[in-house]
Amino acid sequence: MINRPLSIPSVKKFSLLIFLGWVSVFVVLFYFTLNFSWTIAIADSLITNGLLALACMLMSNLLGYYQPKNETKIFVLALSVIMALFITFMSKFLLVLLFSDQKTYLSFLNFSLSVRFLIVFVFIAWCALANILWYMLEEQSATQERLLAAQNLSKEAELNKLRHQLQPHFLFNSLNSVYALTIVNPKEAGTMITKLAAFLRGTLKRDDEVWVTVAEEMEYIGLYLDIEKVRFSHRLNIELEIAEETLNLRLPGTLLQPIVENAIKFGLYNTSAAITISVFVKLEQNHLVIVVQNPYDPEMKATEGTGFGLTAIKRRLYLLFADERLLQTNVSTVNRFETTLKIPQQND
Helix, strand or coil: CCCCCCCCHHHHHHHHHHHHHHHHHHHHHHHHHCCCCHHHHHHHHHHHHHHHHHHHHHHHHHHHHCCCCCCHHHHHHHHHHHHHHHHHHHHHHHHHHHCCCCHHHHHHHHHCHHHHHHHHHHHHHHHHHHHHHHHHHHHHHHHHHHHHHHHHHHHHHHHHHHHHHHHHHHHHHHHHHHHHHHHHCHHHHHHHHHHHHHHHHHHHHCCCCCEEEHHHHHHHHHHHHHHHHHHHHHHEEEEEEECHHHCCCEEECCCCHHHHHHHHHHHHCCCCCCEEEEEEEEEECCEEEEEEEEECCCCCCCCCCCCHHHHHHHHHHHHHHCCCCCEEEEECCCCEEEEEEEEECCCC
16 A cells, blocks of 8 residues: 555646647647548547546556555556546547537547557556656655665764763773772872862763864863873873864864873883873864874783773764774884874865
């Protein structure tokens, strides 16, 4: 079953054009070829083609309202035969009433009934097949639209899931650090808890913001780095270089913090020396480029982790931009591990 409106403007316009065309053909045929009067030629053409146009409109509306799931061809064939028979004999009945005294024309009318039936049948069958194709394409288009809408909803739900997963990921790590800090330095632990509360409060305020400016994201990162500085004191140094033209550019919210967290974990956890984490923000070829660098010693084994942070970032970037190359990592020749994040910018 296919439930559709009974009025299809485009089909009706098409049927009207075909109707006018057939009227012209029949008028010319009857008048110039068969030497009938203008009255007979126009009347025959209008009646026959008028019934044919009504049949096509009826067929279009019927197929729009109902199509059998199986044996569609047989259904269309049978319906076309019935309509062709009705039009043929109804037109004959009306023409006989109008021109009962025209013996020559009536003889021609009876002689041409089989040809008229064949022409009407072919035209109605063609009209039916064209409408079935039209509705099939319309149904496929509607199905594709529903599928696209479902995919967009699924993508949005996964993005929200990933964003919310990143928050407890950071929170668990921070609570473990607070626990460790309470043993060696309770006063600093209290300071860290205060900053952590401010950081989480800011997180809740921006929870519904999918996109944020660079300035907002760097303010958010600043709170995170304040927490890390409480943990590591003088051992952690931060170098920030942010191009002024990038401050109003936009990027997905809560995207940079896991990268910085990764840099601190792999740059600081296995050494007692002071290290520097560098963050560079610039604009290149209509892409916001953020580079995070941390020291790298290939001979030292890094602290094991779940790897969830970078995995979640890659997944978010793919869902948003369908590009797996926007997050890249490499080791430079000066023993610096480098993570590069690229965010395409839309032209205003």
